[in-house]
Amino acid sequence: MSEFLQFLFSGLTVGAVYALVALGFTIIYNASGVVNFAQGEFVMLGGMITVFAHAAGLPLPLAALAAIAATAAVGVALNKLAIEPARGAPVVSLIIITIGASIFIRGAAQLIFDKQIHSFPAFSGDDPIHVLGATILTQSLWAIGGAFAVFVGLWLFFTRTILGRAVLATSNNRLAAQLVGINTDFVMTLSFALSAAIGAFAGVLITPITMTSYDVGLGLALKGFAGAMLGGMGNPKGAFAGGLLLGLFEAMTAGYLSSQYKEAAAFVVILAVLFFMPQGLFGSKSTDRV
């Protein structure tokens, strides 16, 4: 039992990060139809900028805020410089643009920062909490709590605010949204900023546990993507649940089957979902306009 609980905790911790990455994916996908492979780089930037800002003397909370703001700016730049000029391009071009952006950001991070592995202190000390024979790091609680806070915040934003509804309207039908006076360009920019900020926040939460380096982004992007697929592409609730489930699945694979193949869990999930329920857990059946 204590063993299971231990795997459960570690699964929820990584799952929280995957869930945040998947949410970021979903926001951009809904607003623009772009599958953003640079999503993982936002997580990397969040962690790396915090590390270096903290090392430069900024207190940790301020360094984290600076990192989130800077990453949001990168997200906006990505939209303005690479996605907007390519509007109307085929899916394969957009995928290559975001993969190019992710390689570019990784290359830049490697030059601006370095190739070392970094970390910063946990928010509330390194003493683990003991629960029923298992231990959980306080930082894990921060990560899980942070992910839920973001999810609830987003839900409130999308259902309770005019701006959030404007984003939803744009993702439903861009032209119709324009016709009722929504500034869809602004909505796009906002979505990229929001998504980048969420990614950076995930990076800040997880770095004290998993550490970070310039090349962690790609793996996280693929996992987050798998989570989003599992939940049903384009559905925020699905993305969140899918990310958490994927984390659990990975931790259980590592615990009970083989730690070598824990990384495989995500991709087995992708293939299984596509084979047996292509709409994902929460997705709705899509139809095509002729």
Add this chain to the structure above:
Amino acid sequence: MRLSSKHLTLIIMAALIVAAPFFFPSGYYFRVGALIFVNALAVTGIVILTGYAGQISLGHAGFAGIGGYACALAPVHWGLPPALAVVLGAAVSAALAYLVGRPILRLKGYYLGVASLGFGILVAMVLNNERELTKGPDGIEVADLGLRGLLKDWGLNLSNGEFWYAFTGLCLVIGAWIALNLFNSPSGRALRALHGSEIAAGTVGIDVARVKLQAFVISAVYASVAGSLTALQNKFVTPDIAGFMHSVEMVTMAVLGGVGSVPGAILGAGILTLLPQVLTVFAEYEQLILGLVMMLVMIFLREGLVPSILRKIRGRGE
């Protein structure tokens, strides 16, 4: 006899391959040339899948990995001659492509991209982890193809670089010939029709899922053979051959040159193979520049280099 553009393309290709060595300052360029040809062969497969049929794969390196490791493992474990190992690798790749592609290709959009991505990464993971069989991340030796020795016995004495340059060049011309033939065949027309509109293609009686599956299987065979040739040429293969970045490279090469055209694919393969060779001077900036090139080409030359340039030339001529 009027030369069709297909024959013209093939003749120009062959002529360039034969003529280029006269300008090589050193033997090293034979090696670079062979690298370009192998990459171009894999990318020709992507042209069939993405350019003709409009489907995206982000896992074709998985098939290259299967082709490469077939050449490493089959001669040792089953005593197959390396040439037959190439065929075995291609057969396994085709079978796997069929199994993976069959359920997925009924879906639309980027699903194939996602599924193939998962497939490719799983292949890379198996190659990395099954150390007893594959010797893990450090890689494994590959037997000699033996053809160079055979040619020597017949009195044709080529250096290793020259042999591989000629052999991969020949393979590329054959691969391009098949792809160009396919373009104008009924199957090729069906592929291009569903690229235009799957629904329209379906209404004129094309079995959309089956035709897509054919393209996927054919392109997997191209990637597998290219992987085999890489392994045989290097006499060594590592799991990186199946890595995600290799898949991305293939798609980028295809799209860079112009995904609808075989010559474009070859140009794209040439540029992206040469780029790292040139950039070794500033290796630090390699990723930065590669990323930038990918974005700039996709934003400003959406159709890729060859179609965009051809359009410019034709536009000026009018």
